[in-house]
Each structure stands twice: as structure tokens, then as C-alpha cells.
Amino acid sequence: MQRNIDFSSYSSIKIGPKIDVEIIDKPKDCSDYILIGGANNLLISPNPPKLAMLGKKFDFIKEIDGFLHIGATTPSGKVLSYAKRFDIANFELMQKLPGTMGGMTKMNAGLKEWEIFNHLVAIKTENGWIKKRDIDYRYRHARIEGTIFEVKFEILKGFDYELLKMFKKLRDNQPSYPSAGSCFKNPKGGFAGKLLEDTGLKGFQIGDMAFSKEHANFLINLGNGDFKDAMNLINEAKKRVYEKFEIELELEIEVLGHQT
Numbered sequence: 001m002q003r004n005i006d007f008s009s010y011s012s013i014k015i016g017p018k019i020d021v022e023i024i025d026k027p028k029d030c031s032d033y034i035l036i037g038g039a040n041n042l043l044i045s046p047n048p049p050k051l052a053m054l055g056k057k058f059d060f061i062k063e064i065d066g067f068l069h070i071g072a073t074t075p076s077g078k079v080l081s082y083a084k085r086f087d088i089a090n091f092e093l094m095q096k097l098p099g100t101m102g103g104m105t106k107m108n109a110g111l112k113e114w115e116i117f118n119h120l121v122a123i124k125t126e127n128g129w130i131k132k133r134d135i136d137y138r139y140r141h142a143r144i145e146g147t148i149f150e151v152k153f154e155i156l157k158g159f160d161y162e163l164l165k166m167f168k169k170l171r172d173n174q175p176s177y178p179s180a181g182s183c184f185k186n187p188k189g190g191f192a193g194k195l196l197e198d199t200g201l202k203g204f205q206i207g208d209m210a211f212s213k214e215h216a217n218f219l220i221n222l223g224n225g226d227f228k229d230a231m232n233l234i235n236e237a238k239k240r241v242y243e244k245f246e247i248e249l250e251l252e253i254e255v256l257g258h259q260t
């Protein structure tokens with residue numbers, strides 16, 4: 001089954017073509033496709049590779065044998081509401097963290113020291129359950145062969161409203177324009193946003209794309225921004241930061257495809 005998706009409205013950065021995406025209804029090998037979740041971390045070109053997404057069947061939260069099982073298409077907001085309702089700790093970081101369980105796991109999404117992998121127990125792919133200790137995960141990355149269909153977490157009581165308040169506050173200064181979150185990963189011992197500021201890129205604009213005036217590491221769409229302008233800004237930033245600091249900036253957002 002396929003679904004026709006207009007990525008200029010579906011993706012959080014509001015860029016991308018209108019194309020057919022394969023819908024996956026049961027656990028199976030999807031290696032012919034790039035799996036997408038909510039497209040909150042993606043910059044999709046006019047010529048993307050073949051894309052697939054999981055169907056609604058994978059939008060669930062269940063308690064089984066003392067563990068929380070969350071389906072890969074379950075949105076962060078739903079997980080957060082569940083954690084509040086049943087007084088479960090360690091999901092506070094999902095406050096205003098847009099994404100599905102699959103995308104958040106693949107990205108090891110988080111803020112500062114709070115990351116998805118902190119309390120994760122195992123991941124279910126087409127090859128069965130993989131325990132956390134067998135997964136190579138780090139800052140904003142998890143090396144997972146195959147598709148994530150389900151994620152298992154420990155259940156610890158005590159939803160922390162103080163922590164929630166802190167996440168709310170930290171995210172309050174995020175730009176309101178469409179973006180895909182932080183554009184570059186923070187290099188070891190530094191901040192990508194500071195490097196962009198120090199190379200004159202805070203507020204720098206090409207066409208309708210810009211590095212935000214409020215938060216330099218957010219690549220924002222001011223209205224009619226397109227893939228080409230976004231890539232030109234990304235390449236300009238990499239060039240300036242390398243020339244000035246000899247640091248190779250690594251993208252946090254994922255670029256799917258190329259311009260032509």
C-alpha cells in the first residue's frame with residue numbers, strides 16, 4: 001500500500017516533493033527503502049530515494065510483564081501524556097521534542113544528558129529483539145540494522161514535573177519558524193551554534209532559508225525556502241567554520257537525496 005505525501009507540509013521544515021511513500025503494515029525487511037517517521041529531522045530533496053513509513057498498527061503503548069512497550073509510530077506527545085497519566089518517570093524529555101518513537105530511537109534524541117537510550121531496554125526489528133547492551137549508540141545516533149518496530153523501556157514511578165518545567169524553559173527560546181531542529185551536531189567540547197555565530201552566520205539568509213537570529217544552529221524556513229537554498233547555507237556554514245576553526249561540522253539533520 002502507498003500513501004501520497006506532500007513533504008512541503010508533512011515535514012517540520014516544510015520542504016520536499018509530493019510523492020508516494022510505501023506503508024509497511026507488518027514487521028519485515030524494508031531495506032529497499034529509507035524509513036521515515038514524522039520527518040522532524042529530515043531535509044528532503046526534490047529527488048529523494050524510495051521512502052517507506054510504518055502504518056498505524058505501530059502506534060501503541062502497552063505494559064507487558066512490568067515493561068513499557070511503545071510502537072515505532074507512536075508520537076512523542078502521546079508517550080508524554082501516558083507517562084503523566086500513569087506517573088511514570090524518564091519521559092519528561094519528550095516535552096516539545098517532535099517525533100515518533102522509531103525516529104527518536106534511531107536519533108537517540110534528547111537534550112543535554114537526557115537521551116532516549118538512558119532508560120531503554122531493547123528494540124524490536126525484523127530480526128527480533130536487540131538488547132541495549134548490543135547496540136552501538138552515542139550522541140544523536142544509534143547504529144541499528146533494520147527497521148525499528150517497537151521499543152521497550154523500564155517502568156520507574158514518579159513523573160517529574162520540575163524536570164518538565166526545565167525542558168519547557170530550555171525549549172522556550174526555540175525559533176517559531178519551521179525547522180528540523182538543530183542543523184549541526186555539537187562538536188566535541190563545543191557548540192555548533194557558537195561556531196556559526198563566530199563566523200557571522202547568525203541570522204544569515206539565502207533566499208527564504210536562514211540560520212535563526214534567536215538560535216544560530218536552527219536552519220529555518222522563512223516561508224518559501226527550498227532545498228537548494230538550504231543546502232547552500234549548510235555548505236557555506238561548513239566552509240566558513242572549517243576555514244576559521246579547522247572544525248568539520250557534522251550534520252544532525254539528515255539530507256535525503258540530491259538537487260538534480
Ligand SMILES: Cc1cc2nc3c(=O)[nH]c(=O)nc-3n(C[C@H](O)[C@H](O)[C@H](O)COP(=O)(O)OP(=O)(O)OC[C@H]3O[C@@H](n4cnc5c(N)ncnc54)[C@H](O)[C@@H]3O)c2cc1C
Nearest residue numbers: 037038039040041098099100102103104106109110148181
Ligand atoms: C522544533 C524542533 C525541535 C527539535 N528539538 C530536538 C531536541 O531537542 N533534541 C533532539 O534530539 N532532536 C530534536 N529535534 C529533531 C527531531 O525531533 C528528532 O530527531 C526526532 O527524533 C525525529 O523523529 P521523527 O519521527 O520525526 O524521525 P524522522 O525525522 O522521520 O527520521 C529521523 C531518522 O530516523 C530514522 N527512522 C525513523 N523511523 C524509523 C524506524 N521506525 N526504524 C528505523 N529508522 C527510523 C530515519 O530514517 C532517519 O534516519 C527537533 C526538531 C524540531 C523540528
